Amino acid sequence: MPDAGNEWRQRFSSTRRGARLARHLAVLELCRWGYPLGGGESERVGQVVAELAANAVAHGCVPGRDFELGLRELDEVLRVEVSDARAGERPRVRPGSPDRPAEHGHGLRIVEALCVAWGVSGRVVGKTVWAEVARRPATAARP
Template sequence: MTTETPPPVAGTVAEFAMRFTSTPRGARLARRLVSHRLDDWGHPYDGSVNEAMTLITAELTANAVRHGHVPGRDFALRLLATEAFVRIEVTDTRTERRPSPEKVCRPEWDEESGRGLYLVAELADRWGVVPRTGAPGKTVWAEVELPCH
């Protein structure tokens, strides 16, 4: 797990990118489109890769809406597939609210929030945060390795 530069994306097989409104509806649409796109790319809805990436997307986009929202600004999503892994990147315009992979801990059973990044850390093989390129903000990314063929 890293908090700086994500691993290179050499050998990209497929890519999907789109901007979404920073609303719960935008987050929901992003999650659904990721699930559909992964199914189109050969990762079926009921498969472990699709299920993990859909849940990771739900958490990262919900965080972008709840914690990374700046009025009048959208969040961006990028989904990449290589022969080795699938990566999701969610970019928002809030610079000062930057999660730390080193500080993610299991929430107590009676806590009402704080499970999102814990789930991301448990489901992803790697995840991190990098500054947004060319503008204020950050990109939170997560990768799930593909099973060997």
């Protein structure tokens, strides 16, 4: 398992293309840190980035302002942070019922399922939605 301590930040245009690029570059950065393409952490972080970046573009977009993606490698988790310029309503998983499912909020359900924790933090301008994906210990090689 790679050592903790890596950090990476990048700004992207608040467009669907920017969100897609954010996912691709995040996975490539994880590969540089020692997490193989197609590996468990890489796949989970890629999906979380895709969902949070799509939400930033769809719900947090302010004309002329980008969104920012940050990745941090901590002792037990990989932390994903997506910041946008809209400070309004905070994202939340919307309740649904079997007879009347929620129309929105499915992306955050995916994030919730893939992460050990997620939440929202305020900033001077806008907000940051963060999520922490568990780092899996390397499996011991069998003799």
